[in-house]
Amino acid sequence: MLRFFVKRALLAVLTLFAISVTVFVLFFMGPADPAASMCGSKACTMAQHEQIVKSLELDKSPVTQYASYMRGVFVGREIGSDSLKIKCEAPCLGVNFRTYEPVKDIIGRTLPITFSIVLGAAVVYVLFGTALGMISAIWRGSIFDRLAAGTALTFASTQIFFLGSLILLIFVYKTGWLPRPQYISPSTDFFGWIGGMLTPWIALGLINSASYSRFSRAQMIETLGEDYIRTARAKGLGMRAVYFRHALRAAITPIVTIAGIDIGGQLGGVAITETTFSLPGMGKTALGAVVSQNLPIVMAVVLFGAVFIVLSNVIVDMLYAVIDPRVKLGSSGR
């Protein structure tokens, strides 16, 4: 078991290293003149341009640049030349060259918003989807089953930017039944936080629950056909106990797996949801940074996204091994 975990973790670190190199090459070597694009086309003086070139060490070799970026991430570094020095502490991800705000602070400011959207929505769609799938499996072939499957597929085919806008239009602007989307820190006003996040949660919940309902339905039907369920029924166990104690438990492991991978992926890709609901999360910030070609921010956000994906994969793999005793490790490749 331990050997598997160590091997898995090492592989994840290797992947992250490779991704950081790729992203670095792509973003810092890619544009013809990163300093000019970061400086802004109009108000850029030669001195500013020079300063950015120096501080990004664009005049040095790519390897040196990467090394100092990574040194900044782990031990911190000083950015800038003599005229303006910015001390950038340990997890240093660079500095926004327009405002001189450390990228670390920008991430720290936007990350709670992204987390609120993604994790809250995940709770909604995993619970709702699984419940829907369970009921569909129990009432298999009924009108409810067909209707649920059809509705779920219909919502799964809508786009977050369309459904989200419709929800905003109908339930927020026209009728005022739902509060406007906004981020309020849950520590200051818990119910305000829920209210502000309600619209994205509903929209994401409607779109994403289809795959969970489909999956839990199939899993439940399969489990209900097993011999041990018949045995449980034969010895007089009630249907409710069969559904919750046996069938649901069998379905929960794969659902946790899918949810883990989904959440990891969405943490790196909620730019569309955040734009739809005008929530200044990580993705929307990255989008703004792309438009203004503010590379340090883009780089940091992409790296964070990759870390989330890799981390969620590792966690799911390990969780799977812990939860499900049938998973034999080491014998097969993964």
Added chain:
Amino acid sequence: MSEPNPRGTEPADSAADSAAVGVLDVAASEEGAKAPKAIEGRSPGQLAWMRLRRDRTARGSIWVLGFFIVIAILAPLIEKVYGLGPTVNSPDLLDRSGLPLGYFGGIDFTTNNASNHIHILGVMPGTGWDIFMQFVYGARTSLIVAALATLLSVVIGVVIGIVAGYLGGWIDQALTWFIDYMLAFPFVLMAIAIIPIVNTYLADSSGYVPPAERMATIIVVFSLFGWMSTARLVRGQVISLREREYVDAARAAGAGRGHIMFKQILPNLWAPILVTFSLSLPATVTAEAALSFLGIGVQQPTPDWGRMINDSLSYMQTDWMYLVIPGFSIWALVLAFNLFGDATRDALDPKSSR
């Protein structure tokens, strides 16, 4: 959508009902269906096609998809018949704040208006462009990008999957790691970060990028980040197929690796490949529209549904038809693709259960 999944699931459901009896039932009913006719050989392809044609959902989705494909192909012809291009300014159709006159975003089936032309889906606020022609040419953009990007990514995925699965050993390990590595990139963020960088290279001195090149960039980026699931699937299939007797026979007959991989194994994989292809098309349609919604996809004057939605948000409260028309178009196309993909899977693999 009154009956979302008609025949496709029934054999599987009854089979799951009570395992042994259900299977016998299905076998018996299939036997019964075949008995009256004279026995004739049918290829797996013919059987799948028959099942697809019998499926009501599949027939419906094929009609919807056919509609979109036809209007996309015939867009210039429709423009001629309709008599109005997608980017003809008609400021006279708008009131002083730039909103369309008339009802439902300026929908007008008569020529009794300022432009002397019908506008069956209304006009765009701000410019007075005809939404119907935008819709027609938008279908073109959406389908071209989705079809080419999906095709390219499936080709890449199939080649990598076959090579990894058949050759095995360190090549397989390296390719599997490469797949994991590619999967770890946050796709949306990478797309919105890379496409502008590529465009700075394609732009001429004034910063203009030709529409075709913009589209090509999107297609290439989508295929570079979209092949991994196909590769994983194909690799898994090939690992079991490579142990089959016909592969041994081919090897014994002296066939080379390339021949075995692409002439012997590949033809046995077309069913799962077709299913992945048809199920990843709707995802690509959504991704393309999302990119345009974020303002990074195709630009004016190339019509695009996703960009129309983005554009419509500032008029949402006064002219909601402008939001609904492109949104409904994308939804209908994606839903039809999804239903068609599900039906294809059921037809090609009748054992699969939903």
